[in-house]
Amino acid sequence: MSSAAPPALQAKRGLILGVANQHSIASGCAKVAAAHGARLVLSCVDAALPYAGPVAAAVGAPLLSCDVEHAGALETLVRSAATQLGGLDFAIHSIAWAPAADLHGRVTDSSSAGFLRAMHISCHSFAELARQCEPHLSVRGGSLITMSYLGAEQAVPHYGIMGPAKAALESLVRYLAQELGPRGIRVHAISPGPVPTRAASGLEQFDALMQQARARAPLRRLVTLDEIGQLASFLAGDGASGMSGQTIYVDGGYHAVA
Template sequence: MTDTQKKAVIFGLANKRSIAWAIAQKLHAAGWRLGITYMNERLGLEAKDLIAELSGASGFMCDLTKDDEIARLFDELKSTYGVLHAVVHSVGFAPPDELKNPFLMTTREGFRIAHDISVYSLIAVARGAAPLMTEGGGIVTLTYYGSEKVVPNYNVMGVAKAALEASVRYLANDLGPKAIRVNAISAGPIKTLAARGIANFSDMLKTQTERAPLKRNVDPGEVGNTAAFLLSDAGSAITGETIYVDCGYNIMGF
């Protein structure tokens, strides 16, 4: 490690199919020093094996639904790294029944959980990270096209992603004077652990291939490349944006 090495913390690593893992690999290849979090000991079992593949990376346990754990985490990060230059927020969840039942039947508790984990967690980690980002930097979160168009079976997650994208804009405004940029990447459908909960997910992949201008699905590594770009000096004038990495699917009318 060198004093000039940039440091990032990554939230949302579950397994090797996670978008967070693809981003971690790209940042590691670019020379970043990484802190990678996992929610609990169970998820930590697989995460720790992956973290071991990235020289210089460290693992930290943090449940983003608990403010005391978030505070403890950033105390640890301050002790370990001193300064942070980037945050990757690849976190989203809704109770399975909220994705199976019609959107009209969304429960109050399901709505709360989806927004707490998928949206509020971004605000919480940005607030925790900002005091450590004394040299400026970037925050990147992950969203999906269901935030602006109806995607069958995406339901309350679509509404949560719309709130997430609005939060990106408000955070970008708040943090801009500190030279901290906040952006979202809207990735096409990818076979992640979270995607398993979406009914007929294979149909989403098939439709993407048929209708996207590039006639294929996006690769996680392509999302990783975009995140690495946004967090690098090359993305220094980009903030408050939603960047589509979906093989052009979002531009099509039908």
């Protein structure tokens, strides 16, 4: 009888950004990746340290502070993570933010400053992360993964300026995949359905959005953090070695019927 297969991410080294608390998407990704054998470093903003700490402790990972709006913060984070882990095999970017005044208003009325901050934090930080990770990724390549939403493809009511930011992010994924592919680096966006995270609670009428997704998705339910984490772990692993440049939905099929 053959022995059991090794964990899917055994010996893989990963950096996961954007842990807010145990209910965040980054937390779900961390828990699944650790269960699959990955060694991790996690990051969060300073305000989230008390809530992200238990997540890091549960997966046995160092927790580092990083605010992507601060010059040099991502460079310092990636260098520290690579030093602690002896290199990197994947990074998961689960960061998005927009000023409330711009998020809750019409895109037509959005301020230039608010729009630019949303694009910097939610989109361009992924390009910067890729640039910082590239020299630390294995000679065999690696995986870079970010989080999008259906509002990148469709005009979702009350999603506001995050829609254009996520649309730019999905386009960025394709360009990074093209540019980094010769190095064996694969780049993906995951597009989950609505999940009750702290970040999502900032959207207007988010409860109605979840109710609609639950009612109309072919699976008639919302997806779980574990299901999002399972997809992220698959994309970070060798089983997805032939895939790059995609936005992959994990939303109970809602995108197919919305």
